[in-house]
Each structure stands twice: as C-alpha cells, then as structure tokens.
Amino acid sequence: MKKVVIIGASDTGITAALRIRELNKNLRPLVIADNNYPNYSICGIPFYLGGRVEKWQNLAHRTREDLEEAGFDLRLDTRATGIAPEQKLVTVNPNDGEKKKITYDELVLATGARSAVPPIEGIHLPGVFTLRWMDDCLEFEYFLTEEDVEKALIIGGGYVGLEMAEALTNRGLAVTLVEFEDTILNTVAPELRRLVQEKLEAEGIQVVTGTAVEKIAENGGSLRISGSGGFRDEADTVLVSTGAEPATELGREIGIETGKSGAYRVNKRMETSISHIYAGGDCVKTPHLLTGEDTHFAIGTVAHRHGRVIGSNICGYEEEYEGALGTQSLKLFDLVVARTGLTAEEAGEAGYSSVEVEVEVPDHKSYYPPSYDLRVRVVADRETEKLLGAQIAGSVEAEVSKRIDIFATALAAGMYMGSFNRLDLSYTPPLSSPFDPV
Amino acid sequence: MKKVVIIGASDTGITAALRIRELNKNLRPLVIADNNYPNYSICGIPFYLGGRVEKWQNLAHRTREDLEEAGFDLRLDTRATGIAPEQKLVTVNPNDGEKKKITYDELVLATGARSAVPPIEGIHLPGVFTLRWMDDCLEFEYFLTEEDVEKALIIGGGYVGLEMAEALTNRGLAVTLVEFEDTILNTVAPELRRLVQEKLEAEGIQVVTGTAVEKIAENGGSLRISGSGGFRDEADTVLVSTGAEPATELGREIGIETGKSGAYRVNKRMETSISHIYAGGDCVKTPHLLTGEDTHFAIGTVAHRHGRVIGSNICGYEEEYEGALGTQSLKLFDLVVARTGLTAEEAGEAGYSSVEVEVEVPDHKSYYPPSYDLRVRVVADRETEKLLGAQIAGSVEAEVSKRIDIFATALAAGMYMGSFNRLDLSYTPPLSSPFDPV
Numbered sequence: 001m002k003k004v005v006i007i008g009a010s011d012t013g014i015t016a017a018l019r020i021r022e023l024n025k026n027l028r029p030l031v032i033a034d035n036n037y038p039n040y041s042i043c044g045i046p047f048y049l050g051g052r053v054e055k056w057q058n059l060a061h062r063t064r065e066d067l068e069e070a071g072f073d074l075r076l077d078t079r080a081t082g083i084a085p086e087q088k089l090v091t092v093n094p095n096d097g098e099k100k101k102i103t104y105d106e107l108v109l110a111t112g113a114r115s116a117v118p119p120i121e122g123i124h125l126p127g128v129f130t131l132r133w134m135d136d137c138l139e140f141e142y143f144l145t146e147e148d149v150e151k152a153l154i155i156g157g158g159y160v161g162l163e164m165a166e167a168l169t170n171r172g173l174a175v176t177l178v179e180f181e182d183t184i185l186n187t188v189a190p191e192l193r194r195l196v197q198e199k200l201e202a203e204g205i206q207v208v209t210g211t212a213v214e215k216i217a218e219n220g221g222s223l224r225i226s227g228s229g230g231f232r233d234e235a236d237t238v239l240v241s242t243g244a245e246p247a248t249e250l251g252r253e254i255g256i257e258t259g260k261s262g263a264y265r266v267n268k269r270m271e272t273s274i275s276h277i278y279a280g281g282d283c284v285k286t287p288h289l290l291t292g293e294d295t296h297f298a299i300g301t302v303a304h305r306h307g308r309v310i311g312s313n314i315c316g317y318e319e320e321y322e323g324a325l326g327t328q329s330l331k332l333f334d335l336v337v338a339r340t341g342l343t344a345e346e347a348g349e350a351g352y353s354s355v356e357v358e359v360e361v362p363d364h365k366s367y368y369p370p371s372y373d374l375r376v377r378v379v380a381d382r383e384t385e386k387l388l389g390a391q392i393a394g395s396v397e398a399e400v401s402k403r404i405d406i407f408a409t410a411l412a413a414g415m416y417m418g419s420f421n422r423l424d425l426s427y428t429p430p431l432s433s434p435f436d437p438v
Numbered sequence: 439m440k441k442v443v444i445i446g447a448s449d450t451g452i453t454a455a456l457r458i459r460e461l462n463k464n465l466r467p468l469v470i471a472d473n474n475y476p477n478y479s480i481c482g483i484p485f486y487l488g489g490r491v492e493k494w495q496n497l498a499h500r501t502r503e504d505l506e507e508a509g510f511d512l513r514l515d516t517r518a519t520g521i522a523p524e525q526k527l528v529t530v531n532p533n534d535g536e537k538k539k540i541t542y543d544e545l546v547l548a549t550g551a552r553s554a555v556p557p558i559e560g561i562h563l564p565g566v567f568t569l570r571w572m573d574d575c576l577e578f579e580y581f582l583t584e585e586d587v588e589k590a591l592i593i594g595g596g597y598v599g600l601e602m603a604e605a606l607t608n609r610g611l612a613v614t615l616v617e618f619e620d621t622i623l624n625t626v627a628p629e630l631r632r633l634v635q636e637k638l639e640a641e642g643i644q645v646v647t648g649t650a651v652e653k654i655a656e657n658g659g660s661l662r663i664s665g666s667g668g669f670r671d672e673a674d675t676v677l678v679s680t681g682a683e684p685a686t687e688l689g690r691e692i693g694i695e696t697g698k699s700g701a702y703r704v705n706k707r708m709e710t711s712i713s714h715i716y717a718g719g720d721c722v723k724t725p726h727l728l729t730g731e732d733t734h735f736a737i738g739t740v741a742h743r744h745g746r747v748i749g750s751n752i753c754g755y756e757e758e759y760e761g762a763l764g765t766q767s768l769k770l771f772d773l774v775v776a777r778t779g780l781t782a783e784e785a786g787e788a789g790y791s792s793v794e795v796e797v798e799v800p801d802h803k804s805y806y807p808p809s810y811d812l813r814v815r816v817v818a819d820r821e822t823e824k825l826l827g828a829q830i831a832g833s834v835e836a837e838v839s840k841r842i843d844i845f846a847t848a849l850a851a852g853m854y855m856g857s858f859n860r861l862d863l864s865y866t867p868p869l870s871s872p873f874d875p876v
Contacts, residue, residue: 044803044806047805047806053805059805289862322860326862327862327863327864340862365479365482366496367486367491368490369491369492402837402844403840405861405864406840406847409847409853409863412861413848413851413853422743422760422850423843423846423847423850424761424762424763424764425847426765426767426842426843426846
C-alpha cells in the first residue's frame with residue numbers, strides 16, 4: 001500500500017487528505033502539523049477577534065471528530081525538520097517526544113506561509129503581534145482580553161490589516177493604520193482605494209499613508225511608535241500585518257526549485273522539481289489564468305483547489321490546476337470591494353494596452369428602496385476588447401461579491417466585451433435592473 | 439432624412455429610440471403609444487401595489503422631461519390601427535383627434551403583450567382585474583383604496599400571480615391563490631415549487647392547485663367563485679394572472695409571419711418577414727441560446743436587449759440578437775428563487791438526456807452568523823457533462839440572483855461541468871466559502 005505523508009494541516013493539506021480518502025479508501029494518508037489546530041479557517045481570524053464569531057472553535061472547518069472519522073492519521077504538535085528524497089524519508093520532531101524518521105511514497109508540502117517580519121526595531125517586544133495561525137490569534141485575543149488595551153496601531157493596509165482595523169474598532173479600540181505605500185489596498189484601482197480609506201476614516205480609524213514605521217519602544221506600560229517623516233504615535237498594542245512569506249525552508253534545503261519570492265515552482269499537476277514531492281497552497285507559485293505568469297496567490301480558495309488537484313493525482317486521476325484570476329472580496333463595515341483578473345496597472349505590467357471604464361449605478365431599480373450605488377470598473381484590452389479584469393465596490397446589501405464572480409466566470413471563458421454585454425442575466429426589480437449593473 | 443416610426447413606448451420601443459439617438463443625432467424617431475404611461479417599469483407594478491414603492495410615478499424608468507430631452511417625438515394616447523407596407527404608411531388614431539396616415543422608412547413593432555383572458559364566466563364583472571399596463575395598475579389600486587376590500591382571490595400561480603400574492607398580503611388582505619396545474623411556478627423543479635408553496639402558506643396565503651376556476655358571480659357586494667372539483671370561495675376582488683398573449687394583430691393583418699403562440703418571427707437582426715419592419719419585446723419569438731428553438735420570452739431584460747439591437751441595425755450598425763437563456767429571479771417575502779437555462783423537464787423536451795443534482799449548503803462560512811441555506815440545482819447533459827441549466831433558492835440575504843448569473847455566464851460561454859467547477863470565484867468568510875456554493 002502506497003504511503004502518503006502530508007506536511008501541513010490547513011486548507012491544502014486537509015483537502016488533499018480528504019480527496020485521497022474520497023478516491024481510494026485503501027490509502028490512509030498521514031498528516032503532520034506543527035500546531036494543534038488542524039483545518040482551521042485562518043481567513044476567519046479577524047471576524048473572531050472582532051466579535052462576529054462567538055467561539056474560536058467555530059473557526060474549524062471540521063471538528064476533530066470529523067477529521068478522525070475521515071480515515072487519515074493526524075499527528076499534531078509535530079514539526080517536520082528534514083527530507084531525504086533519495087531514501088524517501090521525512091524527519092519529524094514531536095514537541096513531546098523524540099525525533100524520528102518516517103518513510104513516504106508520495107510527499108505533500110502544504111506548509112503555507114508565515115507572517116513577514118519587517119526590519120523594525122523593537123518588533124519582538126511584548127504587545128507587538130503578527131497574525132497568521134490560530135496560535136497567533138489566541139495569543140492576541142488573550143492579550144486584548146487580559147490587558148487594559150484602548151488603542152491599537154496596525155502596520156500594513158492590505159486585506160488583513162484592513163479587516164483587523166474593522167475588528168478592533170468593533171471591539172471598541174481606537175485604531176491607527178499605518179501604510180508604507182502612498183495608498184492602502186493596492187490590489188484595486190486608486191479610485192476605489194480612496195473610497196476604502198474614506199470608509200475607514202468615517203468609522204473613526206486614523207489612516208496614515210506613505211510612512212515607514214522604524215521603531216517601537218516601551219514607554220511605561222504602553223508602546224511608543226516612530227517612523228519616517230517625523231511620524232510619532234502611542235498605542236497599547238501593535239499589530240504587524242505586512243504580508244506573508246512562503247514557508248519553504250524544508251524544500252529549499254533539498255534543492256526544490258523556487259521562484260523569486262521563495263515559493264516552490266510546481267507544474268500543473270502540482271508536482272515540485274523533485275519527483276514524488278507535491279506542493280500546494282500559500283507555499284507555491286501558480287500561473288495567472290490570463291497572463292500565464294507564475295504568481296503567488298496566498299488565498300484560501302486557491303489553496304483548497306490545490307489540495308484537491310494533489311489528491312486526485314496521487315490517486316492516479318489526472319487533474320490539472322489551470323491557474324487563478326486573483327479573485328478576492330473584502331468586507332469593511334457595510335462596504336464590499338471585490339476584484340478579479342487584472343487591474344489597469346497589472347495589465348500594463350503584463351504588457352497589455354488596456355482601457356478602463358468606471359460606471360456608478362444603482363444596484364437595482366431605485367424605485368424599490370433601499371437601493372445602493374455600485375461602482376463597477378472594467379478593464380479590457382484596447383485593441384481586441386478582450387475582458388481583462390473588473391473591480392466592484394458597493395454596499396454589503398448589493399451582492400457585490402457574487403457580481404464579481406460573473407466577471408470571473410466570463411474571464412475564465414475568455415470573453416470579449418461584446419459577448420459579455422449580451423449576457424442574459426437575471427432581473428427582478430428588488431434585486432437588479434434590466435441591464436444589470438455589471 | 440430617414441423616418442423611423444416606433445409603435446409602443448415600453449421597454450423595447452423606448453430603448454430602440456434612445457439607441458437611435460445615441461448612434462445618429464440626425465434621426466428623430468416618432469414613438470406612438472396607445473396609453474399615457476411611456477417607459478414605465480411594468481415589472482414593478484406588484485411592488486407598487488404591495489406598498490414597497492411609494493408613488494406610482496417612481497415606476498417610470500425616465501421622467502417625461504428626460505424623454506423629451508432625449509430628442510425623439512412621443513405621441514401618446516394614440517392607437518396605431520393599420521399598416522400599409524407597400525406605401526410605407528401607418529394609420530394612427532389619437533383618442534382626442536382624427537385618424538390620419540403617417541409615412542415611415544423603418545417601422546418598429548413594439549406592441550408587447552396583453553393579459554390572457556381565460557374563458558371564465560363573469561370574468562368582466564366589476565371587481566375582477568388583470569394586470570399588465572399602468573392603466574390596469576392604477577385602476578386596481580383605486581379599487582383597493584376606495585372599496586372595502588378584505589379578501590382577494592388570485593387566479594394563476596406564475597411569477598406575477600405569486601408576486602401579487604405577496605403584495606396583497608403585505609397590504610393586509612387575506613389571499614387565496616388558485617392554480618390550474620398541479621403545482622405553482624412550473625418554470626423551476628418540482629422540489630423548489632414545493633418550497634415556494636410552503637413559503638406562501640407560512641405567510642398565511644391559501645394555495646389551491648389542480649383547480650380550474652369556471653365561474654365568478656356577484657353576491658351582494660362581494661364575488662362568489664366556483665371551479666372544478668367542487669371548488670367554492672368568496673372574495674372582494676379577483677385578480678386574473680394567467681399569462682400574456684403577444685399583441686400582434688397589426689402585423690398579422692398584413693401577413694407578417696408568426697409562430698404558434700401568435701408572436702412575430704424575426705431574424706437575428708430583429709427584422710420581421712416584411713422588409714423595413716422590425717419587431718421586438720413581448721410580441722416576438724427569439725431563439726433559446728441553448729436549444730436554438732424559437733421561444734417566447736416575455737421579460738424585461740430580453741425586451742430591452744431587443745430594443746437596442748433594433749436601434750443599432752436601423753442606424754446601420756450590424757448587431758445580432760443571439761438568444762436568451764430564460765434567466766429569471768423571483769423574490770417572495772424573504773425567499774429568492776432564480777433560474778437560468780433549462781430545467782430537467784425542459785432539457786428532456788429539448789431532446790437531452792440530462793442529469794440533475796441538488797445540493798443544500800450554507801451561503802457562506804456558517805461560523806459568521808447569520809448564514810442561510812441555499813438549495814442549488816444543476817442540470818447537465820448526461821454524456822458530455824455540458825452545463826444546461828441551474829436553479830437556486832435561498833434567503834434574500836444570500837445573493838441568490840447574482841449567483842444564478844454565474845451560471846448564466848457559464849451557459850453563454852458553453853461551459854462543461856469540469857471547467858465550471860474549477861472557476862476562481864471570490865471568497866471572504868462573511869459572504870462566501872472557499873468552494874463557493876455554486
């Protein structure tokens with residue numbers, strides 16, 4: 001019987017194990033994790049910390065019992081410390097036991113990413129946190145509950161930084177968000193970034209852009225933060241949310257090929273450059289569906305899909321991962337911003353000469369109150385009019401995130417603006433308009 | 439200068455006129471309507487009668503001023519009574535003036551449909567209404583406001599009958615709905631019809647199926663209704679909502695080809711069988727995008743699209759109408775039901791051997807409350823796995839109507855289940871799941 005070892009028990013690892021059990025009941029994968037929280041929805045952490053999810057246990061995609069019933073072995077609190085690909089051995093080091101070597105026939109690296117730690121003086125002081133895994137989440141929650149925390153400073157204005165700004169505001173904290181770049185959320189068009197910044201400010205969050213935090217210092221129970229351009233602030237806690245780096249040491253040590261970001265290079269079957277070693281999730285590069293270029297998409301949807309493709313191939317079912325479109329949505333208070341495909345800026349970098357239009361329209365017939373304005377931006381190739389991307393911003397009531405999926409579907413089908421405009425979409429006055437906003 | 443005459447001032451007629459003005463400012467179309475309510479959203483009537491739209495004037499897509507500024511001529515309260523295609527003349531008969539003949543170079547028939555009037559004894563009694571145009575709407579509203587109306591009986595369990603059952607319930611009336619067929623809403627799968635019927639009943643509406651109303655009689659201020667199987671009921675008003683018939687007398691008199699339902703046959707440029715006469719909207723047949731068969735889609739989205747294609751072609755811009763998918767959504771209280779493409783039943787009639795699956799899933803991660811169950815049904819060709827249709831039912835909070843549009847987009851692109859399942863759709867815990875419910 002083939003022995004499958006999976007390192008990592010988050011989206012890719014567990015999905016791969018489940019897929020294997022679904023396709024071949026004779027295989028019993030072993031899943032190793034260096035923590036005690038297998039199969040948690042780490043995307044849900046900001047919603048737990050913001051009080052919208054009652055118990056942290058609810059963040060589990062599946063309970064421990066569900067996982068045990070699924071028929072694979074789970075070894076928690078166990079770190080994989082080395083691979084010997086010629087002997088097909090993995091060295092594992094349980095927190096409460098002795099190092100040992102185990103054999104594999106097929107190995108899956110699903111080690112994800114870790115929080116980037118920028119070179120800021122004092123970044124390891126108590127009261128300074130990063131957020132990626134459940135351990136981080138529980139430590140931060142404990143600090144917020146036990147200490148007298150009134151004011152937070154967040155470094156980084158990407159998805160997680162913004163979600164945490166809302167979460168901490170919802171907990172009643174005063175929040176300052178500091179971004180190194182000149183604008184926050186640079187994955188959407190500048191016009192929508194402004195909208196997001198205005199929303200944050202309207203909710204009482206102070207947003208500081210174009211500023212590098214350089215130093216964090218203790219100051220009699222609170223933290224003093226200073227940065228470029230004379231930036232000075234105080235806070236009871238600092239959350240560092242400056243992105244993630246692929247966790248790929250294990251593979252790099254044995255010479256698995258990686259891209260510039262350090263993520264593993266894989267083929268469409270999710271195989272690395274060393275045979276019998278697969279990789280997927282936040283630790284790999286995958287092709288962009290439009291440009292074909294290797295891109296690092298560290299997002300749950302992609303990680304789940306990778307796990308499935310890996311499971312299928314291990315069981316002998318040919319399945320290829322074609323690529324992603326960078327489809328993402330973000331809810332901030334009552335505003336939703338979603339994107340798919342390329343922004344005008346990204347299209348330019350990919351060598352397209354693109355044209356971008358924005359329309360502002362009510363989400364449905366305005367005579368049926370309340371209706372909400374939607375801002376829809378569409379990017380297309382200037383010459384062929386091939387659809388390249390779209391972004392939508394609007395009320396949480398306005399079905400923004402599934403409207404972006406109409407574009408994602410059209411992009412995957414390689415549609416041109418002409419056919420896209422002729423789509424037969426649904427209409428009922430309370431929910432849409434005869435020419436749908438998209 | 440080419441003279442364009444458009445008969446009908448609803449979705450197709452006005453959209454055609456606006457498109458012509460957009461493409462060629464030298465043309466000044468003449469739009470003739472037999473009523474005084476040009477460019478109203480007749481789909482919105484149930485929402486006005488149910489009290490969700492404040493003033494009937496709000497149902498106008500555009501104000502009279504907007505229409506005047508658009509640069510076409512509007513002759514209201516004027517009936518077109520005959521066409522002489524060889525001389526290119528239309529006879530018009532204003533309500534307050536004399537018949538006269540006017541010339542055209544291009545004629546557009548956008549006369550829509552009228553309410554079907556089933557052969558029921560007493561159907562023309564006071565207190566019995568049909569609903570199609572604004573005149574009908576205002577007459578019914580006047581009756582409901584001025585008379586002492588406590589109980590309504592609705593004949594017909596299609597879209598409008600169901601929307602009106604909600605509307606009249608919202609006004610505080612007791613409502614009975616009588617349907618001739620064994621189930622209501624036969625445009626979706628039987629399983630979802632049951633769900634809709636349960637929703638109506640939970641809201642206090644009495645639903646009677648498999649019953650033909652045969653007679654309506656006056657009974658001292660109220661109406662007595664009787665029908666097959668010993669059906670007996672009383673009501674203060676009866677609303678007859680048994681579908682619509684294409685209004686095509688004008689064209690049939692001069693020999694324009696029609697289909698079995700009496701709707702005009704048109705080509706992809708929306709031209710009828712007589713040259714220089716276009717037709718669009720509820721009075722024509724158009725191809726089903728999947729089966730290619732001529733189908734009668736009496737729905738606003740299609741009518742708008744027709745008007746645009748007609749306008750383009752009149753101005754010399756080649757534009758073809760490819761067909762529709764029968765995409766529709768219906769909101770009933772807090773339930774939304776949406777469909778696109780073919781149901782299993784329709785697929786069978788079209789000669790497909792189809793397979794249908796239903797899944798019941800939360801709309802987004804259930805740890806972020808509230809989440810709602812969605813029922814998603816997908817129909818595909820058994821052999822090729824080509825996607826043929828989909829239906830979704832779920833809470834009004836669950837983005838049902840834009841989720842159906844993901845399927846509509848995939849259908850228009852001719853997708854197979856394999857590629858559909860690999861789509862890169864958006865995910866954020868409050869709004870979706872890593873594998874989106876669709």
